[in-house]
Amino acid sequence: MTSLTLLSHAGTVSTVALAEAPDYTKPQGALRSRVAYAAAHVVPKTSADNTPGQPADVDWDATLAFRRHAYAWGLGVADAMDTAQRNMGLDAAATRELISRSAQVAREEGGSVVVGVNTDHVDDEHISIDEVIDAYKSQLHFAEEQGAGPVLMASRHLARAAQSADDYRRVYREVLQSATAPVVLHWLGTAFDPTLEGYFGSADWRTAADVLLEIINENVAKISGVKMSLLDAASEVSVRERLPDGVRMFTGDDFNYVGLIGGQDVPGATQPPRDTNAARQHSDALLGAFAALTTSASAAIQALDAGDPARYLEILGPTEELSRQIFAAPTFYYKTGVAFMSWLNGHQPAFQMVGGLHSARSLPHLSRIIELANASNALERPELATIRWHGMLRINGIDVSGVLS
Numbered sequence: 001m002t003s004l005t006l007l008s009h010a011g012t013v014s015t016v017a018l019a020e021a022p023d024y025t026k027p028q029g030a031l032r033s034r035v036a037y038a039a040a041h042v043v044p045k046t047s048a049d050n051t052p053g054q055p056a057d058v059d060w061d062a063t064l065a066f067r068r069h070a071y072a073w074g075l076g077v078a079d080a081m082d083t084a085q086r087n088m089g090l091d092a093a094a095t096r097e098l099i100s101r102s103a104q105v106a107r108e109e110g111g112s113v114v115v116g117v118n119t120d121h122v123d124d125e126h127i128s129i130d131e132v133i134d135a136y137k138s139q140l141h142f143a144e145e146q147g148a149g150p151v152l153m154a155s156r157h158l159a160r161a162a163q164s165a166d167d168y169r170r171v172y173r174e175v176l177q178s179a180t181a182p183v184v185l186h187w188l189g190t191a192f193d194p195t196l197e198g199y200f201g202s203a204d205w206r207t208a209a210d211v212l213l214e215i216i217n218e219n220v221a222k223i224s225g226v227k228m229s230l231l232d233a234a235s236e237v238s239v240r241e242r243l244p245d246g247v248r249m250f251t252g253d254d255f256n257y258v259g260l261i262g263g264q265d266v267p268g269a270t271q272p273p274r275d276t277n278a279a280r281q282h283s284d285a286l287l288g289a290f291a292a293l294t295t296s297a298s299a300a301i302q303a304l305d306a307g308d309p310a311r312y313l314e315i316l317g318p319t320e321e322l323s324r325q326i327f328a329a330p331t332f333y334y335k336t337g338v339a340f341m342s343w344l345n346g347h348q349p350a351f352q353m354v355g356g357l358h359s360a361r362s363l364p365h366l367s368r369i370i371e372l373a374n375a376s377n378a379l380e381r382p383e384l385a386t387i388r389w390h391g392m393l394r395i396n397g398i399d400v401s402g403v404l405s
Contacts, residue, residue, distance in 0.1 A: 002017075002018040002383065002386060003015040003016065003017060004016050004017070004018045004371070004374055004386055004389070005389075005390060005398070005400040005401075006367045006368075006370075006371050007363055007364050007393065007398060008364055008367070009362075009364040013398065013399070013400075016371065016374065016375075018374060018383075018386055019374050019375070019379070020382065021380065021381060021382055022295065022296070022299070022377040022378075022380070024295050024296070024298070024299035025299075026072055026073055026074070026298070027073070027074040027298060027302050027305075029074075030074060031074040031075070031298070031301045031302065031305060032305045033301060033304040033305045034282070034284050034285060034304065035248065035250075035285070036074075036075050036076065036261075036286075036287075036290060036297060036301055037075065037076040037078040037112070037114060037250070037285065037286040037287070037290070038070045038075045038076070038077060038078065038287065038290035038291045038294055038297070039078040039082070039083035039084075039286060039287060039288040039290070039291055040067055040070060040077050040084065040102075040291050041066070041083050041084055041085070041291055041335060041338045041339055041342065042056070042058055042063050042084045042085060042090060042094075042098065042354065043058065043059045043062040043066065043339075043347075043348040043352075044056065044058055044059055044353060044354045045057050045058070045059045046059070046349055046350040046352055048352075048354075050352050050355070051355070051356045052355055052356045053355070054354075054355070055091050055093070055094070056090050056091055056094035056355070057354070058094055058097075058098070058354070059348070059349075060101060062347065062348045062349065063098070063101075064101060064102070064105050065347070066291075066342065066347050066348075067079070067102055067106075067109075067111075067113075068105060068109055069294060069347060070111070070291075070294050071105075071106070071109040071111035072109075073294050073295055073297075073298035074298050074301070074302070075290060075294060075297060075298060076111060076113065076114070077102065077111060077112070077113045077114075078113075078115070078116075078286050079098060079099065079102040079113055079114070079116070079148070080095050080098050080099050080102070080116045081116040081153065081186075082116075082153075082188070082193070082288070082332075083288040083291055083334075083335060084098060084116075085353065085354055085355060085357060086116060086118070087120055087156075087193075088332070088335065088355060088357060089353065089354035089355025089356075089357055090354060092120065092121040094354075095116075095120075095121075096142065099115045099143060099146050099148060100146050102115065102148070103115070103146040103147050103148040106148070107147065112149070113148050113149065114149035114150065114184060114286075115143050115146075115148040115149070115150065115151065116151050116153045116186075117136065117139045117140045117143050117150045117151060117152050117153060117183070118135075118136070118139060118153040119135035119136055119139070119155040119156075119157045119158065120155075120156070120157075121135065121138070121139065122135050122157060125156075125157070125160065126157075126160055126161070127157050127161060128161060129161050129162070129167055129170065131157075132155060132157050132158045132161055133170075133174050133175060135155075135157065136152065136155065136171070136175040137175060137178050140152070140175060140178065140179060140183075141178075144179070144180055144181070149183070149224075150179065150183040150184070151183065151184040151185075151186050151227065151286075152175065152176075152183055152184070152185050152186060153186045153188065154186055154187060154188040154193070154196050154199050156193070156195045156196065158199075159195060159196050159197070159198065159199055160195075162201065164201055165200060165201030165202070166201075167201075168199075168200050168201055168211060169215060169218075172185070172215045173215070173218065173219060176219040176222040176223070177219075177222070179222050182221070182222055182223055182224035183222065183223060183224065184224055184225045184227055184250065184286070185212070185215070185216070185223060185225075185226045185227070186226075186227045186252070187199065187200070187208075187212060187226065187227070187228050187229065187230065188229045188252075189229055189231055189232075191230075191231050191329070191331040191332075192229060192331055192332050193332060200215075205230060205232065205235045206238075209235065209238065209242075212226070212239065213239065213242055213243075216243065216244065216247060217244055220244050220246065220247065223247055224247065224248065225247055225250050225284070226239070226247065226249060226250065227250040227251075227252045227286045228249065228250075228251065228253065229252030229253065229254075230253070231253055231254065231255050231256075231327075231331070233255075233259065233271070233272045234272040234273075236249065236251060236253055236256075236260060236283065237260070237271075237272050237273075240280050240283060241280060248284050249280060249283045249284065250283065250284050250285060250286035251283035251284070251285050251286070251287065252287060252288075253287075254288060254289040254323045254324075254326070254327045255320070255323065255327065256270075256320070257283075257285060257287060257289060257316075257320065257323070258270070258313070258316050258317055258319075258320050259271035260282070260283040261282060261283055261285055261301075262282065262304075262309065262312060262313065263281040263282025264281035264282065265281075265282060265309050265312075266304075266309040266313055267309070268309070268310070268313050269313055269317070288334060288335075288338060289319075289326065289327070291338050291342075292323070292326060292337065292338045292341040292378070293319050293323070293378055295380055296315055296316060296319050296376070296377065296378055297316070299315050300315040303315060315377070318376035318377070319376045319378055321372055321376070322369065322372035322373055322375075322376050322378055325365075325368050325372055326338065326341070326369060328365070333357070333360040335353065335357060335360075336353065336357055336358060336360045336361045337365075337366075337369050339351065339352075339353050339357075339358060340358075340361075340366055340369060340370075341369070341373065341378070343388060344370060344373070344379060344384070344385035344389065345379065345380040345381060345384075345385065346381050346384050351388075351392070363392075363393070363396060363398075366392075370385065370389050373385075
């Protein structure tokens with residue numbers, strides 16, 4: 001039996017048995033019971049200057065092949081968002097090219113793609129509210145021209161410029177009025193980006209949620225959904241139960257997605273208290289975790305489609321501990337774990353990231369990721385993953401037979 005060598009924070013090595021590849025199969029048609037987007041990452045050219053501060057030099061073949069992989073498993077793709085290292089290595093020019101190329105792949109594959117719309121092409125850190133509105137509109141119209149669904153991301157510029165909740169109301173009102181089709185709003189928590197403290201006018205999520213819901217209710221014809229990434233299941237359920245008809249909740253909670261997505265259909269899933277009379281009893285998904293867990297996510301939702309909640313829980317439940325490891329503090333370095341999983345599963349030729357971000361996690365941290373991926377059937381090609389991981393250990397002076405060299 002093949003074994004997998006692991007490295008602890010104390011520098012000791014151990015081994016576990018390598019699990020067999022999961023027997024998941026691609027869906028025969030569209031997933032029905034949930035709408036699910038994988039927030040996809042980018043793959044740089046292996047030979048590029050992938051060091052901090054250098055412009056992104058993207059391996060478009062590998063990057064777009066990963067998006068085709070997600071479509072083949074029935075998931076949509078959420079692109080040019082924080083998982084794609086936006087604001088952490090992916091510059092404005094590369095972001096625009098990614099949106100254009102990804103939208104083209106979606107058309108070719110018949111897949112659904114949404115893309116991030118922000119203000120981050122503006123170099124000045126401090127701009128006026130009017131300039132924030134203009135910057136949002138510029139990116140919104142570009143996304144619409146490419147045929148991609150817009151996701152209005154939380155703007156660092158707006159967080160700096162806003163003096164009150166009224167500034168948020170004004171910005172979203174004016175930007176949404178210029179949208180030609182409904183968009184998704186994105187509420188990103190400070191675990192992902194500390195500069196967004198006090199977004200929607202308050203550091204208290206309850207007060208901020210009231211402002212968000214006012215914006216949604218005022219512009220309901222322009223909003224198809226809201227993605228919440230606060231890593232707080234109770235806050236998501238609270239907002240979800242108050243959404244107007246026609247507006248979906250897309251969970252961005254990479255810690256608690258099993259219960260949030262399962263909802264009332266999966267009684268065994270851990271869930272926060274909720275109003276059992278509320279119209280919405282589950283969340284849909286727009287998750288960075290699903291970029292690392294594409295096949296598991298698809299198989300679990302296929303189980304829900306088949307009316308088998310126990311199988312859903314059996315597949316997806318064990319992955320939550322893996323996701324919590326990938327998204328461990330400092331949470332904004334989760335992208336390293338997503339790229340690591342992509343490399344282990346054969347979706348990119350090297351464990352490289354733009355901006356040198358592949359160095360953002362320690363070997364013991366990565367060891368725990370592959371250990372949990374093995375335990376949760378998230379390694380699509382276990383033998384390949386083992387070869388690659390053991391090679392990485394050897395390069396770093398670790399004897400995979402269990403003795404430090």
